[in-house]
């Protein structure tokens with residue numbers, strides 16, 4: 001007789017194997033949450049307690065808030081005006097109201113950021129020492145070094161060059177369209193199609209670069225773009241988190257990504273002869289995604305709103321004789337379109353986060369000192385009752401009767417306090433100059449990727465960390 005004693009243990013092992021395979025991650029996530037919450041909940045017991053989404057393996061919620069911020073901001077509303085997410089094992093408190101933003105900002109000049117923005121080793125190798133992530137004397141030294149090129153007066157001095165370059169760029173668009181789409185049309189043709197994102201990535205980038213390096217030759221631009229392409233290829237790793245949070249794990253299991261990082265760092269070092277690499281990365285490469293995001297949404301939203309587009313054209317033609325002054329003004333329809341597009345389509349739905357050294361009381365929740373706090377920008381810019389019932393609509397005229405001081409805690413665009421965006425004046429000149437010359441020369445419509453075609457929203461590029469508008473435009477020359 002054969003003994004069947006072995007059947008039971010094998011059966012048990014098989015069942016355990018399948019349970020772990022199917023439910024392992026769920027079990028791990030469920031067990032981890034109470035442990036990390038007990039170790040550090042981020043809030044004091046003496047105040048209201050907070051809830052929030054479940055901790056996810058292996059990064060917490062940091063990847064989803066980066067790559068799918070818009071949907072997550074909507075989904076996480078159910079946790080109330082103050083809630084908690086996790087970055088790795090670190091709690092991060094999210095605030096969503098102007099009152100909380102005002103209270104948090106009261107000591108904003110003194111807010112450090114988390115090392116490597118809580119994203120771990122890989123991002124640290126690229127950006128860890130960048131100005132935006134530093135604090136105290138190190139931050140002051142770098143800001144003092146770079147700020148002179150970006151002040152209001154320095155930006156005004158460069159405005160004529162930016163404006164002329166924008167006109168030159170717009171004149172070359174038919175040529176770019178041929179290269180990009182492979183379409184065959186004659187220069188005499190009035191209309192052609194143009195992929196929005198592809199067509200408007202390089203202009204703001206090289207304008208920012210020219211602010212730092214001075215005028216660049218075509219060869220220098222080509223060299224810089226070659227290094228930039230290597231840098232763009234790295235985004236997928238730092239956004240993914242996981243094993244890229246750890247030097248040891250990345251070296252053990254993803255040698256290709258580490259190799260790419262080393263190659264990029266070598267090329268970038270050669271380009272900048274070894275100085276201040278991380279801040280230059282922040283000024284250029286990181287902001288490539290930011291400023292391209294802003295440009296693509298500005299163009300798309302104006303193009304897709306007939307009466308707003310017409311009002312812009314009328315205003316532009318009325319200002320033909322004083323374009324530089326027109327671009328620098330903030331009481332124009334052009335400027336309102338710029339601000340309104342950043343309001344409804346912020347480049348990041350959650351800020352990267354910073355902490356206060358004192359207890360912060362947000363709606364009864366007492367946040368422990370030195371706990372990362374994030375702003376839900378969509379909640380401030382759109383869901384906030386300040387913006388009224390049609391807050392989701394792109395309606396620049398709403399800004400006509402709002403005082404700038406009232407925007408302070410009801411609009412998040414260039415940041416807060418002394419850590420406000422250093423590039424804001426130059427960036428706004430670059431973006432407005434480009435849009436001005438573009439809509440002055442062409443009537444623009446959306447050919448593919450419009451709201452109607454895509455369902456509820458426009459087609460969005462999901463390849464990087466800012467969700468840029470990615471549609472096909474139809475450009476028709478104006479007479």
Ligand code: HEM
Pocket residue numbers: 131132133143150208282283284287290291294342347351352353413414415416418419420421422423424426427428431
């Ligand atoms: C329209 C485009 C831009 C927008 C909407 C924007 C927005 C922002 C925001 C919101 C912050 C604060 C981030 C935070 O700490 O939470 C910031 C910081 C910063 N931005 Fe911009 N930015 C833009 C373009 C640029 C450009 C072109 C540059 C290049 C010089 C730049 C340089 C910086 C720097 C250096 C910081 C860090 C400042 C500090 O910590 O002292 N930005 N930006």
